[in-house]
Amino acid sequence: MAEPGRTAPTQTMSTRRMEALSDGVFSIAMTLLVLEIAIPPGSQDLLHDFLHHWPAYLAYVVSFATIGGVWLAHNVITEFLTQAVPTLIRLNLILLMFVAFLPFPTRLLAEYLENVNQERVAATIYGTTLFTTNILVAVLWRYAASRQLIGTAGDDPDIKLFSRRLTPALGGYVVLIVVGLFFPLIAVFGYLLVAVNLLIPIRRHR
């Protein structure tokens, strides 16, 4: 157990399968979102019904962009990871549990965003899920950084940039959840903005 020979491949393998499971969950959650878009069968005016389903397309884009952003952050974290220690694997499973959950609040948003009485509730549930997911990304990142699992990557300008961006994004979610209690639609566009901001190229390349 102490010989480095066995330890090294074991760790590498863990990271590989953690990434395989994660990429699986990310890609499936992304693709399942489309199942939430459903025009009731037997439409008499398909063009009208198609256009009036815009909250579903908006919810699809926001959720897709958010999962894309989380995937990218996950990518950055695991890229610098030198060891996949047990706690990290569990934290990662909890993160995946929220990513896989996202299609459910997305469906609520798609269905109730036009509904004056229920849209506040839908937007709050949606925003809280996005916020929790990003909190877990931050926890994963802080844990990896604090345990020195990411080598000398802490000095990397990309990593510094990523660190600097995550905290304002979390703040943004808190503000938008409150905004959503009064103006749900504005909050949803805000969620899109936060996701797109996290997606903007982190690393300026050489």
Place this chain on the structure above:
Amino acid sequence: MAEPGRTAPTQTMSTRRMEALSDGVFSIAMTLLVLEIAIPPGSQDLLHDFLHHWPAYLAYVVSFATIGGVWLAHNVITEFLTQAVPTLIRLNLILLMFVAFLPFPTRLLAEYLENVNQERVAATIYGTTLFTTNILVAVLWRYAASRQLIGTAGDDPDIKLFSRRLTPALGGYVVLIVVGLFFPLIAVFGYLLVAVNLLIPIRRHR
């Protein structure tokens, strides 16, 4: 066929694709669980309906944690695997058949846990599926160990710890299935406990 040169990559390839298929099934089964959570459309009080769907969220968390635990155990087993022999590949397919089946009893539990007359049946079907799945993990492990497919890993303290934990977990499932005949909800929390216990870091790291 006898030259070691060709044999080695062949075996490695089999393990790789067995892992790829398994990680695929694990991640899809995890993510499909969310489709079982459905608030009937046209809710007049979304907050009330959302909160009253707690059995669906509980079922989601328990099933996600269980699949996570099975994935982790699978990970430990294949990490030490030096050969993917045919019988193991078939045992693995049977295990995956039960993992992929899990969303169905999860849906039953989500729907009937509030229902006084049917919840006993739902909890029993659910518990039996969890029990069978973990039995298959144990069979896979015993088979790999008995055929010396896991090299010297049998002396590894992690592996000993994993072996020691699996048997009580199986016992726990039997007890909880019986408990579920009388107190279904307590049994479901018990299943969560067993899953979380199997998820607690197996390997104390260096």
Place this chain on the structure above:
Amino acid sequence: MAEPGRTAPTQTMSTRRMEALSDGVFSIAMTLLVLEIAIPPGSQDLLHDFLHHWPAYLAYVVSFATIGGVWLAHNVITEFLTQAVPTLIRLNLILLMFVAFLPFPTRLLAEYLENVNQERVAATIYGTTLFTTNILVAVLWRYAASRQLIGTAGDDPDIKLFSRRLTPALGGYVVLIVVGLFFPLIAVFGYLLVAVNLLIPIRRHR
């Protein structure tokens, strides 16, 4: 284009992504099968309804075993593959199109196997899909063998065994499709038998 340096990694990469896409489709098709099992909501006697859904479980097991068998055959074929030529990639896509289609006839079988008037139709549609899928496995294999894409593997006893088993399996499907016109349930058990037979360890290990 002629330098071996560039050619080699290109080919390897193609094979790798062909395998990644295939393993994705195999594992998703396997896991989507569970969505076809659905007890109508609001059951008044869940135990009774659960037990009376046996055709759905039978259809699930037969389809899962069939996809498992096709995956295994696919595995054997690509293991010996030295080149992923364009025609093979297209044949593979056609095979995947039928594998991905299988959940649909599985649902028909699950729903209509108890229905005296419709079960013959459901069993025929199901059997024809299984037959076509296995025909495509055979075509893929013959093509790879005829183009010498599998190196000296043709002399391998495993490969000979695999070749010998595939033709009787195809014959079995033809017989069972005819049987299914009169005795649908017997045909379905026959399909299970063929799938299990294809799953029985192909390679006796050293």
Place this chain on the structure above:
Amino acid sequence: MAEPGRTAPTQTMSTRRMEALSDGVFSIAMTLLVLEIAIPPGSQDLLHDFLHHWPAYLAYVVSFATIGGVWLAHNVITEFLTQAVPTLIRLNLILLMFVAFLPFPTRLLAEYLENVNQERVAATIYGTTLFTTNILVAVLWRYAASRQLIGTAGDDPDIKLFSRRLTPALGGYVVLIVVGLFFPLIAVFGYLLVAVNLLIPIRRHR
């Protein structure tokens, strides 16, 4: 950051996970298409209902072939990729967003192709999605080519062939969207033709 040692594996890893996510989305989108094929339960004449569902099978084949073609093009692009720069990763996410969306217009086409009043709308939505998806493939390709991310591959005859084929395919989509306003069914067969044409072996092998 400047030492080539760290840069190289980082880039490779990014490409690997971009491919893993992409292959995940491609294979799931392909397999989810089957969920759009649904014969209403309780059919009294299953053979009749099965045969009259031909628009659903046609839509399945066209969408499967289109995703297959996009996957193949994606494969060709990433095969020659020497670096996965940030902008490319984002362009790829946008492409995946449209690939994952395709099951929705496929369902509309499957349901409304027989419907004289609505089929024009369904065919236009469908065609526009196919067109946009292929535009994004072209953008991805042009971007990679313009930034010299594909090494000397620009001189490769395969790549030249691929480049030459993509533009007429885009033109074909524009023509077919217009055709679909008058003859929706002819447009759908046209979409199949374009997809099959893109699937025809790009590389004549050595």
